[in-house]
Amino acid sequence: MPQVVLLAAIGGALYAGYRALTRISQAMTAELHRAEELAAHKRAQNTGDGTAARDLGTLELDPRSGVYKPTPKS
Secondary structure, three states: OHHHHHHHHHHHHHHHHHHHHHHHHHHHHHHHHHHHHHHHHHHHHHHOOOOOOOOOOOEEEOOOOOOEEEOOOO
16 A cells, blocks of 8 residues: 555656646746847847838938938037
8 A cells, every 4th residue: 555655646746847847848938939039129120120210310302412311410
């Protein structure tokens, strides 16, 4: 009979370890996804691919080039 109790205790410990490992793995995966999304957002802001708008202030037409450029700040 003590063997059955010992086997049940070992089984319970293995199951608890498995559950803890699963919980830790899910938390790490979620943190990895959050970090990847943050890195992609920062990368998009730094590359200027159009996903992040910048305020250039007032624009004026340059008569020589025909291109609108920001007015110099006084």
